[in-house]
Every structure is written in C-alpha cells, then in structure tokens.
Amino acid sequence: xxxxxxxxxxxxxxxxxxxxxxxxxxxxxxxxxxxxxxxxxxxxxxxxxxxxxxxxxxxxxxxxxxxxxxxxxxxxxxxxxxxxxxxxxxxxxxxxxxxxxxxxxxxxxxxxxxxxxxxxxxxxxxxxxxxxxxxxxxxxxxxxxxxxxxxxxxxxxxxxxxxxxxxxxxxxxxxxxxxxxxxxxxxxxxxxxxxxxxxxxxxxxxxxxxxxxxxxxxxxxxxxxxxxxxxxxxxxxxxxxxxxxxxxxxxxxxxxxxxxxxxxxxxxxxxxxxxxxxxxxxxxxxxxxxxxxxxxxxxxxxxxxxxxxxxxxxxxxxxxxxxxxxxxxxxxxxxxxxxxxxxxxxxxxxxxxxxxxxxxxxxxxxxxxxxxxxxxxxxxxxxxxxxxxxxxxxxxxxxxxxxxxxxxxxxxxxxxxxxxxxxxxxxxxxxxxxxxxxxxxxxxxxxxxxxxxxxxxxxxxxxxxxxxxxxxxxxxxxxxxxxxxxxxxxxxx
Numbered sequence: 001x002x003x004x005x006x007x008x009x010x011x012x013x014x015x016x017x018x019x020x021x022x023x024x025x026x027x028x029x030x031x032x033x034x035x036x037x038x039x040x041x042x043x044x045x046x047x048x049x050x051x052x053x054x055x056x057x058x059x060x061x062x063x064x065x066x067x068x069x070x071x072x073x074x075x076x077x078x079x080x081x082x083x084x085x086x087x088x089x090x091x092x093x094x095x096x097x098x099x100x101x102x103x104x105x106x107x108x109x110x111x112x113x114x115x116x117x118x119x120x121x122x123x124x125x126x127x128x129x130x131x132x133x134x135x136x137x138x139x140x141x142x143x144x145x146x147x148x149x150x151x152x153x154x155x156x157x158x159x160x161x162x163x164x165x166x167x168x169x170x171x172x173x174x175x176x177x178x179x180x181x182x183x184x185x186x187x188x189x190x191x192x193x194x195x196x197x198x199x200x201x202x203x204x205x206x207x208x209x210x211x212x213x214x215x216x217x218x219x220x221x222x223x224x225x226x227x228x229x230x231x232x233x234x235x236x237x238x239x240x241x242x243x244x245x246x247x248x249x250x251x252x253x254x255x256x257x258x259x260x261x262x263x264x265x266x267x268x269x270x271x272x273x274x275x276x277x278x279x280x281x282x283x284x285x286x287x288x289x290x291x292x293x294x295x296x297x298x299x300x301x302x303x304x305x306x307x308x309x310x311x312x313x314x315x316x317x318x319x320x321x322x323x324x325x326x327x328x329x330x331x332x333x334x335x336x337x338x339x340x341x342x343x344x345x346x347x348x349x350x351x352x353x354x355x356x357x358x359x360x361x362x363x364x365x366x367x368x369x370x371x372x373x374x375x376x377x378x379x380x381x382x383x384x385x386x387x388x389x390x391x392x393x394x395x396x397x398x399x400x401x402x403x404x405x406x407x408x409x410x411x412x413x414x415x416x417x418x419x420x421x422x423x424x425x426x427x428x429x430x431x432x433x434x435x436x437x438x439x440x441x442x443x444x445x446x447x448x449x450x451x452x453x454x455x456x457x458x459x460x461x462x463x464x465x466x467x468x469x470x471x472x473x474x475x476x477x478x479x480x481x482x483x484x485x486x487x488x489x490x491x492x493x
Contacts, residue, residue, distance in 0.1 A: 353384025
C-alpha cells in the first residue's frame with residue numbers, strides 16, 4: 001500500500017508524493033517559550049516524532065524543522081510578572097521543553113530556529129508583502145490585508161464573510177478590516193524591539209513561521225504539522241502571507257493532530273486539570289505516556305484519565321515481561337519459518353499472530369499513520385509470543401525458539417518506529433520493581449522473609465498461618481505465585 005495521509009487542505013486522504021523523490025521537508029510549529037509544556041504539547045510532539053520516525057524507516061530522507069517562538073505578547077507579559085528579561089524567560093522554558101522531550105524519547109529536529117534569530121528574514125518578507133500591495137503600514141505596525149488575498153479561508157474551509165460573522169476580534173482603528181492580522185508590531189515602552197523600515201518593533205506571531213520555513217525548506221515544501229488549534233488563524237495566515245509573497249504554493253500537505261481533554265473536559269488551569277509533562281512522568285514511565293498518546297488515531301480527540309494512563313502502564317509492563325521471557329528462551333539465530341524451519345501445528349497456529357507483523361504494521365501506518373491499528377497488531381504479536389512461550393515450556397523445541405526469536409526481533413523493530421520497547425527488558429523490569437517497592441510499606445528483604453515464613457508454615461501444613469501471611473502480603477499489594485519451582489512475587493499496580 002502506498003502512503004496516504006489526510007490533508008487538511010482538501011479535507012480528505014490523499015496519496016503522498018514528495019516534491020523531490022525520496023526527500024521530505026517537514027515543518028512543525030514549536031512552543032511559545034513562556035510556560036511549562038503540558039499534555040497537549042506532548043501529544044503533538046509524540047505524533048510528529050512517530051510520523052518522522054516512520055518516514056525515515058521507510059527510506060525517506062527527512063529534513064525536520066521546528067521553531068521556537070521566543071518573542072511574543074505572552075513572553076513579554078510573563079517576563080514582566082517574573083521580573084526577568086524576555087531572553088532569560090524564553091531560554092529557561094526552552095531548556096525545560098528540551099528536557100521534557102528527551103524524557104519522552106522525542107528526537108530533536110534537524111533545525112530549531114528561533115524568531116529572534118531571523119528578524120532580518122522576517123523584515124524582508126514583510127517588505128515584499130508591502131511592495132506587492134498585500135500589506136500596509138499604520139502607526140509603526142504592519143498589517144496583512146486579508147481582502148487582498150482571494151484564497152483566504154481555504155485551509156479552514158470558511159469564507160471571509162463567515163469568519164467575520166463568527167469572530168471575536170478586538171476593535172483596532174488602525175486596521176482596514178477587523179480580520180487583518182499583524183505582521184510587525186510597534187514596540188511599547190520597555191518592550192524588546194528591533195529596527196525596521198516602519199520603526200522599532202517586533203514580529204507578529206504568524207510571520208515568523210513563514211520566514212523560517214521558507215528559509216530552511218524553500219518556498220514550497222511537503223508537510224506542515226501542528227495541532228488542530230493552529231488551523232485558524234495561525235496556519236491560515238501562514239498560507240496567505242507565504243503565497244502572497246512568493247506567488248507559489250506554500251505547503252503541499254497540512255497535517256494536524258486532535259485535541260486532548262482531561263476526564264472529558266478541556267484542559268484549563270482555572271479548572272485545576274492542567275497537567276504538565278513533568279507531572280505525568282513523575283508517576284508513570286515515559287513509554288507508558290507514549291503508549292497512551294498513540295492509542296488513538298492522531299486526528300481523533302484523546303481523553304486523559306488516571307485510569308487510562310495506569311492501564312497503559314500495566315500493558316507496557318506486561319509487554320516488557322513477555323519480551324524478557326522471550327529473549328531468555330529464544331534461539332540466538334531466528335530465521336523465519338518459511339526460510340526452512342518446520343513448525344509443528346500448534347506453533348504454526350500461534351505464529352500466525354506474528355508472522356506478518358511488519359506487513360500489517362506498514363499497512364496501518366501507510367493508512368494516514370494509524371498508530372492505534374498498528375499497536376493492535378503489536379498486541380496480537382505479543383499474545384502470539386505468550387502462546388509460544390507456554391508451548392516451549394513443555395519441552396525444548398528449536399523451531400519454537402526460533403519463532404519466538406523472530407517475533408521479538410519484529411516487535412523491537414516496529415517499536416523503534418513508535419519510540420517504544422527501547423529499554424533492555426530486564427533493566428526495565430528491575431527499574432519498575434524498584435519504583436514500585438519505593439512506594440510500599442515493606443522492603444524487599446521483609447517481603448522475602450514473610451515468604452520464607454509462609455513456606456515454613458506450608459511445610460508444617462499450618463495452613464492458617466500460611467494463609468494469614470499471604471493475606472498480609474496481599475494487603476501490602478504483593479501477589480504470590482506458587483509453582484513446583486517455588487514461590488515468586490510481584491507488586492500489584
């Protein structure tokens with residue numbers, strides 16, 4: 001199946017063909033560096049991280065550009081509140097953003113330009129728009145005239161009249177039309193400013209992305225990404241000013257991820273449900289958060305709850321447990337069954353879950369990066385491995401072990417695309433056990449001592465004491481598993 005993706009321009013899935021064979025330029029809108037990154041930022045970051053990983057996995061040479069907005073009204077206001085410079089504030093939150101992304105396993109973009117580093121590019125672009133009659137100066141500001149651009153509204157699929165009727169636009173007597181937007185803002189006393197043909201000021205928000213994407217990817221490039229909240233006005237304005245300036249198509253495919261809610265409500269500080277990435281990762285493994293964020297199609301709305309993230313953490317633990325057991329039992333070399341291995345019927349039946357994992361994974365991802373479906377195939381493969389593990393425990397079987405080894409290899413390979421299962425399974429499980437132990441009322445030595453006492457009671461057939469010790473451990477969230485080889489224990493999530 002050829003890659004198809006949903007293009008916000010057309011409102012439908014389209015076959016993907018890059019501008020230059022096997023090369024893709026992608027620009028993703030980054031953060032405005034004035035506050036901690038939240039769950040919405042995490043979703044956009046992970047979604048586009050996986051998209052870029054997949055495109056590279058399939059052989060494309062991807063150039064990924066993602067900006068940092070380091071001058072903006074929000075930054076100016078927050079810096080004033082904190083009594084620091086805009087530069088200090090933006091650098092502080094950019095650093096925190098980088099640490100959050102590193103924790104989440106999100107790769108750095110190839111280029112991460114900042115608005116303040118491209119003032120001259122921005123000024124030149126605005127000068128072009130003024131000279132072509134698409135923009136006008138007013139009291140040291142420069143505004144884009146939306147009425148001069150016939151295609152305005154194409155991306156958000158609304159006419160200018162519909163936008164004006166439904167807009168809540170602050171009245172500004174300097175504008176010729178209430179929908180006109182700022183390209184350059186005259187500086188107020190005490191604000192950072194740069195010299196320009198229109199006087200000291202700073203860039204508007206929208207123009208920076210046009211200037212920087214054109215600078216690094218060219219006047220026309222393949223994919224522009226961001227959250228659905230950026231479709232209007234940000235991306236709509238980017239299209240207008242870019243096409244007006246160059247006379248060429250700006251972006252060939254617009255890709256937007258869906259919104260995130262918290263327990264069915266919009267995330268908001270005023271509602272007390274504003275969750276930062278750091279807060280979530282203080283209680284859950286980063287891959288559990290990635291697993292949650294990829295559990296729905298990227299365009300679908302995603303609702304966060306403690307129950308759901310806990311469920312993903314449990315699923316992740318189980319997958320790592322399976323991988324750990326599988327890696328211990330699998331053969332060192334693991335050719336596919338159709339490469340000369342004869343499989344018994346019961347092994348062949350289990351192997352059907354994993355034989356075509358990569359093929360099914362590619363089909364799901366080629367269908368508009370459907371990570372939810374792709375993860376479903378991964379879970380099916382894990383079930384297949386568990387079945388093979390049970391069969392292999394009945395006796396050594398080279399074919400079964402080889403099949404398990406191939407399955408592990410396939411899961412680890414698709415996991416690299418998803419940013420999952422990257423840790424050594426034993427190290428992961430040891431870390432999780434230590435993390436869980438730190439939250440218990442008992443230490444590991446105390447748990448082992450109670451288990452030893454229980455074993456002695458069972459040896460004496462003192463079932464009442466043995467049962468009481470089991471209940472005591474269960475009350476501390478310790479689950480016992482008895483087998484002919486002895487008693488093992490695990491911590492209930």
